Amino acid sequence: MTSPSRAQSFRCEGIVLRHRDAGEADRFITLLTPDRGLVRAVARGARKTTSKIGGHLDLLRHVSLTVSEGHTFRAVGQVEGIESYRGLREDLGRMSRGIYMAELAERFSVEDAPNPSVFRLLASALGLIEKTWDGTSARPVPAQGVILSEAKNLAQSSDLATRPATDSPTLDLLARWFEIRILHLSGFLPRFSSCAECGRDLEQRDHVFSAERGGLLCPDCKTAGGGERLLPAGVPAIKLLRHMARSDWPAVEGLRVPPDDLAQAERILRTHLRHVIDHKINSAAFMDEVRKWRNGGRRPPLPEDEVSG
Numbered sequence: 001m002t003s004p005s006r007a008q009s010f011r012c013e014g015i016v017l018r019h020r021d022a023g024e025a026d027r028f029i030t031l032l033t034p035d036r037g038l039v040r041a042v043a044r045g046a047r048k049t050t051s052k053i054g055g056h057l058d059l060l061r062h063v064s065l066t067v068s069e070g071h072t073f074r075a076v077g078q079v080e081g082i083e084s085y086r087g088l089r090e091d092l093g094r095m096s097r098g099i100y101m102a103e104l105a106e107r108f109s110v111e112d113a114p115n116p117s118v119f120r121l122l123a124s125a126l127g128l129i130e131k132t133w134d135g136t137s138a139r140p141v142p143a144q145g146v147i148l149s150e151a152k153n154l155a156q157s158s159d160l161a162t163r164p165a166t167d168s169p170t171l172d173l174l175a176r177w178f179e180i181r182i183l184h185l186s187g188f189l190p191r192f193s194s195c196a197e198c199g200r201d202l203e204q205r206d207h208v209f210s211a212e213r214g215g216l217l218c219p220d221c222k223t224a225g226g227g228e229r230l231l232p233a234g235v236p237a238i239k240l241l242r243h244m245a246r247s248d249w250p251a252v253e254g255l256r257v258p259p260d261d262l263a264q265a266e267r268i269l270r271t272h273l274r275h276v277i278d279h280k281i282n283s284a285a286f287m288d289e290v291r292k293w294r295n296g297g298r299r300p301p302l303p304e305d306e307v308s309g
């Protein structure tokens with residue numbers, strides 16, 4: 001029996017998670033596909049201005065494409081656009097969250113192993129980033145936002161200069177919801193309702209969270225072992241985490257969460273993700289920098305992997 005990956009070529013749809021330049025005019029891309037998980041391939045000539053496929057292979061584009069097997073690398077053939085998420089790539093705040101979600105999706109996927117649920121989650125989350133708007137983000141993007149166009153593949157500078165910036169709590173909430181969903185789909189959702197150590201139901205009060213032990217701890221179990229890091233988890237943050245763990249986005253979207261509680265939930269989820277993935281999440285720093293940048297300071301550089309040329 002021939003495995004699908006051994007066929008001469010195949011057609012698939014995928015979302016561009018990552019790319020980097022190679023040689024004079026080529027580009028290596030990493031795609032998340034529903035049926036084959038991660039697919040890495042070289043797009044020959046994609047950086048030539050005359051390339052028919054280059055523009056389709058920008059970050060976070062949803063495309064349909066032909067991939068052929070090669071001796072060393074798979075190669076991209078024909079490409080057709082399915083969804084460009086234009087509203088996402090016109091705003092650095094949205095884009096930074098999209099890049100972050102794409103990295104998480106990559107970390108929770110493997111090459112040539114189907115992962116349709118994570119694919120669907122990413123596709124719908126990117127669509128939500130594009131559409132989510134809570135009216136709190138009316139500040140214009142500073143003019144230096146056009147520097148993003150140096151990354152060549154992200155946006156039209158004129159759009160970036162005129163679109164409102166999005167420093168939106170709803171987008172932060174969406175990123176947290178995405179983290180919880182991808183943890184759930186991958187079987188790594190922490191325990192938020194019972195003690196991760198003894199399994200007893202937790203009373204409604206402040207607790208602590210341990211990534212090592214995989215959840216919240218009751219007062220009897222919370223004594224830290226050697227080197228264990230315990231994070232504070234107040235009642236509002238716990239309620240938020242529980243709610244997000246059992247809810248689809250429409251039930252989360254309208255929540256107005258005090259910034260401190262959202263930050264606490266973020267710290268818990270990020271620490272847990274870091275523990276599960278066992279690797280630094282490169283784009284998290286970029287997302288943080290973009291948020292800080294809204295409040296002044298230097299425009300953050302794109303994460304290294306994403307910068308072209």
Ligand SMILES: [Zn+2]
Pocket residue numbers: 195196197198199200217218219220221
């Ligand atoms: Zn316990």
